[in-house]
Amino acid sequence: MTVAERLHAVHARIAAAAAAAGRAPSSVRLVAVSKTKPASMIREAYAAGQRDFGENYVQELEAKALDLADLPDLRFHAIGHLQRNKVKAVIRRAGILHTLDSLRLIRELATRAALVPTSQRPAGVAPDGRYRVLLEVNVGGEAQKSGCTPDELGALLAEVEQSDALVLSGLMTVPPHTDAPAGARPYFDRLVQLRDRHGGAARLPELSMGMTQDLEQAVASGATLVRVGTAIFGERER
Numbered sequence: 001m002t003v004a005e006r007l008h009a010v011h012a013r014i015a016a017a018a019a020a021a022g023r024a025p026s027s028v029r030l031v032a033v034s035k036t037k038p039a040s041m042i043r044e045a046y047a048a049g050q051r052d053f054g055e056n057y058v059q060e061l062e063a064k065a066l067d068l069a070d071l072p073d074l075r076f077h078a079i080g081h082l083q084r085n086k087v088k089a090v091i092r093r094a095g096i097l098h099t100l101d102s103l104r105l106i107r108e109l110a111t112r113a114a115l116v117p118t119s120q121r122p123a124g125v126a127p128d129g130r131y132r133v134l135l136e137v138n139v140g141g142e143a144q145k146s147g148c149t150p151d152e153l154g155a156l157l158a159e160v161e162q163s164d165a166l167v168l169s170g171l172m173t174v175p176p177h178t179d180a181p182a183g184a185r186p187y188f189d190r191l192v193q194l195r196d197r198h199g200g201a202a203r204l205p206e207l208s209m210g211m212t213q214d215l216e217q218a219v220a221s222g223a224t225l226v227r228v229g230t231a232i233f234g235e236r237e238r
Helices: 003-020 039-047 058-067 084-090 103-114 150-161 181-197 215-221
Strands: 029-033 052-055 075-078 096-100 131-136 166-172 206-208 225-228
Touching (some): 039 058, 052 058, 058 075, 096 103, 103 150, 103 166, 131 150, 131 206, 181 206, 181 215, 206 225
Parallel strands (some): 029 052, 029 225, 052 075, 131 166, 166 206
8 A cells, every 4th residue: 555545544544433432533633653764755645635744753853854844834743752952953843742741841842942933933833933732641650651640740731831932732642552452542531531630622622642553542532633653654664
């Protein structure tokens, strides 16, 4: 199958999952995760109508953004664990950041973002030029995974809202691995519960959750952003 055919198949999965949940397919946005894949495959997906792309590694994001600078309206999402020393580089290329998880990281981002002229901010920022940020929550409590704890979330949300350069957009999670996709559903539901506890959709409109294997469960729980790589671009080389 071509990239365009696989992309169409993923959109069909999203539409079916949304219909089963009584939701409009347009309420779920697909982020095509192009980690380790060449820029040429992003071009294929772009030609098929895809505009939102997720990258895990800042160096790879920078290289692809330069290679694809001729494509208007291409929006990069930073979806990997972000280190403070990479913030300056990532905000030149990604207007949407999914993985804020500490006060120090938020403060570094707020400081750096304020120094970027609005006219030089990348596609994906809010209409007023602020960077869209989501807070990553480690809902499974896994020691090896990044993300704040549920108890830390309130302070981090308040910190984002103090910045004139950032806009609080929502929450993100990566659930623990389970043998069956249905095993992810309780963790997605837990993120929804946290969102409801901290102001609901009015304060946190986006829920970034669900990948190739469990996007249906995520959509059923209320995901607004699903991050899909393998089903679009094929297995990654190890």
